[in-house]
Structures are given as C-alpha cells and as structure tokens.
Amino acid sequence: MTTADAPLCHSVTSPPVNGGRATELDTLAWLEAEAIHIIREVAAECERPCLLFSGGKDSIVMLRLAEKAFWPARIPFPVMHVDTGHNFPEAIEFRDRRAAELGVELIVASVQESIDRGRVVEEIGPRASRNRLQTVTLLDAIAEHDFDALFGGARRDEEKARAKERIFSFRDAFGQWDPSNQRPELWNLYNGRLSRGEHIRAFPLSNWTELDIWQYIKREQLEIPSIYFAHDREMFERDGMLFPTSEFVPRLPDEDPFEARVRFRTVGDMTCTAGVLSEAETLEQVVSEIAATRITERGETRADDRFSEAAMEDRKREGYF
C-alpha cells in the first residue's frame, strides 16, 4: 500500500483531518477515481474504444489509469499513436517499450503514409508542420479500425476551447466538434449512445491541471521519456522560443544552432514543440519548476497555438484531438 492511500482506509474512525471531514479524498485521489470511472464507463458502453498514446506525460497518466481501472485484467482496448514521423526519438522508444510492458496492442497511424497515398499534401518551407495533417490520418485510422470511442489526454486547463469541451465529446462522420451544440452532461451519467458514423472522444483527464499531472506522476513513480528532464541539446531560437534542431526543420539564415541545457514541458512534434532552459534533472526538480512557472504550458512551448486567438477551436472543429 502506498503512503498516500494509508489515511483513507481508516478515515471514518480517525479524527477529522481536512476541512473538518474525515472521509474527504484528497484532490489527486478524487481525480484518479473520476478518471477511472470515465474509462470504465467508455469500456462498458462502447464497442471498440482505443486509447491515444503518444508517449507524452498526459497519455502516460492515461495508460496508468487504464491499467488500474481493469486490474488484474489487462487493458481491454488497443492504444494508438498518430505518428507524424517528426516525433522525438526518445518518445517513440518509450512508446514502444511501455506498450510491450503492458501487453497492449499498439497501432501506429502514420502521417507519412497519408502523404505517400496522397491523402494530404505536405506543407513546405521553414515553418512547415505536420500538425494539422494529423487530423486526416487520425480520421482515416478511426474509419479503418472502426473505433467508436477514442480516449484522449486533453485537459480543460490547457486552452479555452478545451475549457468548454464535455468529457464525452461527440464527433460526426467528419470528425468535427460542434461547440454550439454539445450534449448536456449531467452528474457522472455519461451518454455513450452514438448515431451512425459518430464517435466519441473521451477525456478522463478533463479536470486535471498540469500540476496535478506532475504530482500524480511523482506519486505513482511513473517513468517518463528522458526529454522531460534537463539535458544538453542543440537548439535554435525562433519567435522567442527555443526549438530543437532536427532534419525536419529547415532553419532560416539567421537561426544559428547552439548548445543549451533544456527540458521539454510537452511532447509533440519536433517542428512545433519548444523546450525551456532548465537544470531540473529529477522528477522533484521538474515538479518544483512547473509549480513556480509563470507561463502556460501551451504559451511557452507550443507553436501550433500561436496562429490566432482561436487556433485550437478551429483545429478541434476540423476533427483534431
């Protein structure tokens, strides 16, 4: 038994510890219970769910929660990664290893294949990104595998469009989210019924904040890819952010590379994920830095949200995660 669980077992008879109420769960325990409830509900009501797993911190937490939800049985659905081909190699290595450890089926949907088959056209130029192309690959994979529910690790604290999204979010056959016509979602009674061609995006981490994710990773002692910790890397500066050099990103003439000690706060495409200068080498140090930071996760590290005030809203309407 973990130390965090210890007070709960005897809580009814022990003296009040928090807000005068003995049996109150702490926030992480509450969030964990809510997420497990949602995961089980999807697994019970949907025919073919699938969990999106990128090797990023949120999806690592998702996978852990799924493991707990069905223990001692195995996770009863596959995991899928939409691979842009521009991912951090460290994250890909981690993804493959973790899926093998848990004995879950890993499906890799490849953006490169979508390009090769002419489903999408690659952007060109130094600011080209495969971020938007992922949507087509994702929707094709959903159709190919006949998935009716996809678990995503999105959180409502990330961004204002996500702050409005339901936990069970419905997508039509085009994968579109219609923010003006969301189903009412009351109590913990999730309506998993679908009309033809629809599917659900289920977000069990909706109510988690970035700090909750890190505290949970620490409480559970979860392994995360090495790029989340400070390491020396060749970087270059663009738009005030530090990007990793890679074969996928042509640099402009004045964008000279330099060595820096960085860590990544999110794990996305190498073309649009910026790093932050950091000396944090342990989980404790990372959590301390996150708690003290004064810039949002997406504002600091995601070039894909900088297009407009409604970048995420627009991409979600198109069927993005």
Add this chain to the structure above:
Amino acid sequence: MTTATHDADVDILGPDHRSLLRLATAGSVDDGKSTLIGRLLYDSKQTFIDQMEAIERTSRTRGEDDVNLAYLTDGLRSEREQGITIDVAYRYFATPRRKFILADTPGHVQYTRNMVTGASTADAALLLVDARKGVVEQTRRHAYLSSLLGIRHFVLCVNKMDLVDWDRAVFERIAEELTAFASRMDIDDVRAIPISAKLGDWVVEPSSRMPWYDGPPLLELLEMLEASDPPQHHAARFPVQYVIRPLRDEFHDYRGYAGTMASGVLRVGDRVAVMPSGAETTVAAIERYEDQLHEATPPMAVTVRLADDLDVRRGSMIVSAQHPPVAASTVDAHICWMSERAPLRERDRLVVKHATQTTRALVDEVGARLDVNSLEYDLTASQLSLNEIGRVRLRLMAPLSVDPYAESRETGAFILIDEATSATVGAGMITSGE
C-alpha cells in the same frame, strides 16, 4: 496587493492532501461574473504571464483604459462575437488550503441546459447580484435550479458595491431578500458578501471601504465551506459498472465488480444485497488496484468481490442489506427538459440511464410545470418544452434501484435519451419510486 498564495507556498513535493471543492457560478448578464472569476484567478495568482499579456492586448484593442480581467474567461469565437456565455467553461485554481473547480455557467434562459450541466456536479453555488439591480428574475431562477440540483451551500456576492457608494443598507436589503427567498427552497446555508470584483474588495483581501462587513473575504469563505455530508449518514450504494474477469491462469477464478462508490460506506464483511434481485451475500474484499482496502466511501473507484457466486452484472447495484433502495417500476421526478426537437409529452417513450443501468421509460403523466419566473407550478400542464421543468411520472420497462435525489444524488438522478437522435434530452431528479 494580495496575501493569496500560489501553489509554490505549499509543499507540492510532499503528499498533497488538499481537498477539492466544486463550485458553479450563477448570475445574469453584466453583473460582473467574468470579472469576479478573473479576479479570483488573478488574485490567487493562477494567471500566467502570457495570459496576462494576451488580455492586456485585448483590452487595448477594444479601447479600454484598464486591463479587463473578464477577458481571462473569454470563451469561444461565437461567444466573443455575441458577448455572452453560451456553454459552461471550467476553471481551475488553488490556494494553500484547497483546490477548486469552478463551472462558469451561462445566464441566459435559453442556455439553461448548459447551466444545469455545470451545476449538477457542484458542491456550492456562487450567486452574483449587481448591487444596483438587486435580486432579479434570473437570480431567483438560478437559485431555484441550483437548489433543485441539490446544492445546499449558497454564496451570494453582492457585486459592484463601488457603484452604490459602498452602502451597507443596499447590501443588507439584497441579502435579506435572497435569504428569505432561499428559506422557501430549503436552502439553509446562504452567506452574503459585499464585493467589488473590479476593484477587488472582499474578494481575496479585506476592504477598508466596507469595514462594516465582519465576515471573511470570499476566497477564505470558499476555503472553509464543507462540501457534503459524511458518508456514514447514508446507506451503502455501489452500482456495478464493469465485471472484471482476467483470463489469466494466476487469477483463474477471479471475479471482481468494478464501480464507483455512490453513497454510504461499504466494509469488508458487510452483509449486502444485490439489486434488483435482492439476493444477499457478504463483501469478501474491496480492492483498489493492488491495494486491499477495509472500506470504500464515495467517490472512490474500487473493485468489490463477493463471498457468493450471484448473478451480478453491469447495472446491478450492491447495497446495504439493512437499508436497500426501492426497486421501482414507476418513479416520480422533477425533470428538466432539454430538447429543441420536441416537447416532452405524455405517452412518449425514452431511454433512461440511471447509475450504471439503462432501460426504457414511458411518460405516464406530466403533472405540473414550473413557471421559472414566478416559481409557481402550473397543475394544468401536460407537456414540457425546452428548458422547462416539471413533475413527471415515468413507468419503467425494468426496475431501477432508486433513492430520493434529496438523499443521494448518485442514485436519485437519471438522464433521458432520445432514441432517434441519441441526444441527452432530459435530466431527472427522483422524488419517489415504487
């Protein structure tokens, strides 16, 4: 300018035992709700530099002199265009004592279903009133809906006190009016605070301009509110969500019933009944992942194992054998109707989802319809239109294990689903079942 503290003041590396309080805001357009939420986020240091830069830019672009904190809660494109809130937005903030989830709900009557979505999971309601206008129709409607949804703690924020010269008499008149109204709805806990969200008075900091108010600032009050009753006051209810049967040699005979504790306390060794059959057995184990627990309380997600091999499946409910729920084939309920497509009429057939069970229902009778403005019931009504609330009797195809909503939200609530569109069209709160 503030003593509120960021997470950095908490030992975030050690075990974090902060509890969670879920709030829903309610109020009408222009009474400063967005500004108040912006102020809570800003003064509790939950805003980030890039967010502040963005709202400074927006404030400048829109020709405002000061940074408008309301833009911190800016929503979707269509909402910005219309300048109103259409759907619930969820905000997160924390103090050294507690973490908060705040459902920022829309005020317009046509978005009542979204307001109900936000309020259904709240422990406390934050009601906002403009000091110049006092309690208006929308305040009463929101207070009533919140009480119907089982919220028992109300915090009345009389806002814009700066515009009424910090006048104590204005505040007291509004507070008395709402308290009188609330007592008619069995709301016993109403706390009123005079504030100026724009200037920050009594939000996080005490105000020297209203020294006559002798309570705590809003944020401190929210830190102290008790969220709900202790579970031992209620009978044990455990709706079975999922049956776990690992097909592995080491767990050959394992059969676990996974679910979320809905009410009461379930202990290993407890005598329990499995609804709807009522067959009795004993709790053999309560597990949470690899941990063996002695007991489970709401809202823990656990796996229960029983001593006997009974017919237990998704939709079954493991309950206290001494205090079982009613296995109801008809229920009387308050229903909030949320369909734009058609009204709720007698003889309609709908899908009902209650706890983890789904069945069908026939609308036997629409007995009364609430006039949300006068809060009177119209006993001659025979149907409910979009956003209307009424008393309805449903006949159920399969029995549901129900409790009155006032005693247990989790086993007293249901949703109605339109079979043709799969949409959620109604929210039900059970008053009785038989």
